[in-house]
Amino acid sequence: MTDSSTVLIDARGLTKVYGKPGDKAGFTAVDGIDFQVRRGEAFGVLGANGAGKSSTMRMIACVSPATAGSLRILGYDSGADGAKIRARLGVVPQDDTIDTELTVRENLLIYGRYFGLSWKVLRERSTRLLEFTRLSEKAEDAVATLSGGMRRRLTIARALINEPEIVLLDEPTTGLDPQARHLLWERLFQLKQEGVTLLLTTHYMDEAEQLCDRLVVMDAGKIVAEGAPAELIARYTLREVLELRFAPGERQIMTDKCRGLAERMEELPDRLLLSTDNGEETLSAVHRQGVQPLTALVRRSSLEDVFLTLTGRSLLD
Amino acid sequence: MHTLARAFSAPAFRELGYWLFRYRRTWRGSIVISIGNPLLFLTALGLGLGTLVDRENSAYLHGHSYLTFILPGILIAGVMQIAFLEASGPVMQSALPRGSYRAAASTPLEPTGILYGHLMYWTLRATQNAVLFTCVSLLFGTVDPARAPLLVLVAVLVAIAFAAPAAAWAVTVTRPSQINVMFRFVVLPLYMFSGTFFPIEQLPVSLQWVAWATPLWHGVDLGRTVALGTATPYGVLIHIGYLSVMVAVGLYLARRTYRRKLYV
Ligand SMILES: Nc1ncnc2c1ncn2[C@@H]1O[C@H](COP(=O)(O)OP(=O)(O)OP(=O)(O)O)[C@@H](O)[C@H]1O
Ligand SMILES: [Mg+2]
Numbered sequence: 001m002t003d004s005s006t007v008l009i010d011a012r013g014l015t016k017v018y019g020k021p022g023d024k025a026g027f028t029a030v031d032g033i034d035f036q037v038r039r040g041e042a043f044g045v046l047g048a049n050g051a052g053k054s055s056t057m058r059m060i061a062c063v064s065p066a067t068a069g070s071l072r073i074l075g076y077d078s079g080a081d082g083a084k085i086r087a088r089l090g091v092v093p094q095d096d097t098i099d100t101e102l103t104v105r106e107n108l109l110i111y112g113r114y115f116g117l118s119w120k121v122l123r124e125r126s127t128r129l130l131e132f133t134r135l136s137e138k139a140e141d142a143v144a145t146l147s148g149g150m151r152r153r154l155t156i157a158r159a160l161i162n163e164p165e166i167v168l169l170d171e172p173t174t175g176l177d178p179q180a181r182h183l184l185w186e187r188l189f190q191l192k193q194e195g196v197t198l199l200l201t202t203h204y205m206d207e208a209e210q211l212c213d214r215l216v217v218m219d220a221g222k223i224v225a226e227g228a229p230a231e232l233i234a235r236y237t238l239r240e241v242l243e244l245r246f247a248p249g250e251r252q253i254m255t256d257k258c259r260g261l262a263e264r265m266e267e268l269p270d271r272l273l274l275s276t277d278n279g280e281e282t283l284s285a286v287h288r289q290g291v292q293p294l295t296a297l298v299r300r301s302s303l304e305d306v307f308l309t310l311t312g313r314s315l316l317d
Numbered sequence: 318m319h320t321l322a323r324a325f326s327a328p329a330f331r332e333l334g335y336w337l338f339r340y341r342r343t344w345r346g347s348i349v350i351s352i353g354n355p356l357l358f359l360t361a362l363g364l365g366l367g368t369l370v371d372r373e374n375s376a377y378l379h380g381h382s383y384l385t386f387i388l389p390g391i392l393i394a395g396v397m398q399i400a401f402l403e404a405s406g407p408v409m410q411s412a413l414p415r416g417s418y419r420a421a422a423s424t425p426l427e428p429t430g431i432l433y434g435h436l437m438y439w440t441l442r443a444t445q446n447a448v449l450f451t452c453v454s455l456l457f458g459t460v461d462p463a464r465a466p467l468l469v470l471v472a473v474l475v476a477i478a479f480a481a482p483a484a485a486w487a488v489t490v491t492r493p494s495q496i497n498v499m500f501r502f503v504v505l506p507l508y509m510f511s512g513t514f515f516p517i518e519q520l521p522v523s524l525q526w527v528a529w530a531t532p533l534w535h536g537v538d539l540g541r542t543v544a545l546g547t548a549t550p551y552g553v554l555i556h557i558g559y560l561s562v563m564v565a566v567g568l569y570l571a572r573r574t575y576r577r578k579l580y581v
Contacts, residue, residue: 114421
């Protein structure tokens with residue numbers, strides 16, 4: 001296979017500036033990013049609020065023209081062939097566009113009509129997709145009766161109605177309870193097994209670790225790191241993290257006492273993080289300094305710590 | 318011609334399909350309104366106001382009964398009002414971040430297809446209203462059966478002439494109150510002062526000029542002269558020209574505003 005047939009999304013110098021063209025006060029939401037997504041891959045975009053994740057996704061969904069750079073999707077140019085690209089995409093936007101005037105099933109049917117599919121095909125597919133997303137019982141109900149998680153599942157079912165090759169998921173599980181999230185992850189994993197290429201944004205580390213083969217970390221419109229989750233953790237963090245919490249009045253004194261005990265230290269509003277190769281040893285050292293934390297926890301380093309290292313901020317701030 | 322070919326391409330019909338699908342929920346009520354409206358007007362104005370006016374034997378009416386005179390005006394002004402309402406509120410709603418236009422825009426549909434599809438829906442709705450209105454008028458004997466189809470055509474043209482610019486504007490609107498303001502300060506005055514209820518010849522000359530300039534007067538006068546059989550080729554040409562320019566300019570603007578709004 002040639003390179004162009006395996007790379008489904010190819011972004012080079014991709015830039016999004018909001019505001020009128022030529023307007024100097026324009027806001028640069030995406031600042032010249034490069035990345036490639038290959039067929040069958042689950043690719044994640046990780047970033048805090050306002051990092052430019054949705055702006056990137058909307059450009060890939062061909063509903064937001066790129067201000068500069070090139071964006072090729074499925075071999076087409078996103079600016080010139082938007083309709084052809086959209087015909088083969090499934091889109092789960094951050095703000096879902098479920099139609100509250102229609103029932104659950106009608107949402108699938110009508111959306112499918114936009115792709116020019118026949119009623120016959122749509123009836124069969126809608127039944128199958130409602131089953132896939134465990135919404136069969138709700139099929140004839142009004143959308144208003146759905147819970148947040150069900151609504152999200154409906155959006156995903158709808159995004160699959162045209163049997164897309166690429167599915168774009170903008171924060172698919174934000175606001176869902178753990179059980180609903182796990183159900184969604186399982187469904188997304190199943191899609192990936194079927195060969196569908198997934199591109200998802202999230203600010204949940206566990207989601208990225210669970211689902212993504214490869215990911216980029218975005219900060220202020222730029223990509224600050226790229227790689228497989230394990231690779232990023234190995235590259236940007238030490239093996240373990242010691243998390244300490246202090247009584248509010250003592251925090252500053254205790255924090256000062258901890259300085260120099262670990263190779264890296266991050267102060268968060270609610271806790272202190274010490275990066276180390278051996279958490280237990282560091283904890284002993286902390287105790288020897290006479291530091292009395294309210295709670296102390298040793299854990300393996302995660303993507304969260306990668307993010308902290310790279311941006312100096314916590315993802316969920 | 319290019320525009321016309323695009324208008325009849327498949328994607329626009331998918332958007333029309335969406336609105337017709339939604340219409341399945343409300344069509345019964347809408348037909349009751351389409352019939353009830355003219356019934357109300359014909360009774361109130363024919364039996365009530367009309368008898369009073371006809372007693373005056375006004376020269377401005379050129380020998381027609383007040384009811385016969387006013388009927389095309391009411392139809393055309395009503396069609397304009399409905400066109401505005403259907404092309405403003407729903408368009409604004411649909412263009413919101415969670416609106417139906419957004420869903421359509423993430424499929425192969427282009428903003429232009431979405432616009433033309435919705436426009437086809439308004440055209441069908443206007444046709445339904447005009448046909449039912451005219452049928453009721455036929456029953457009352459207030460419209461000449463031979464001229465009734467022409468009156469329907471004029472009504473549909475007026476609907477498109479108002480829906481297109483209304484949609485072009487409404488897609489940029491973010492607050493429902495803006496639509497209320499537009500309705501109160503533009504649409505209602507048009508409704509009242511475009512010769513709907515009285516011949517504008519009886520206004521002071523300066524106000525007549527204002528009336529001539531307003532788009533609805535051209536629709537009302539076209540509908541009325543066609544319905545009463547007093548149309549002159551020159552007048553018809555001017556009226557149709559004026560309304561066609563509204564359609565063309567409205568569509569030109571709407572294509573731009575739709576694209577700008579849906580492709581941020
Ligand atoms: N339509 C718009 N007009 C102007 N600015 C915008 C627009 N959309 C987004 N922005 C700005 O661009 C920046 C990036 O927004 P974006 O929605 O891409 O972030 P995000 O990474 O998806 O954030 P979140 O996690 O909150 O969804 C933000 O500062 C936002 O205010
Ligand atoms: Mg976002």
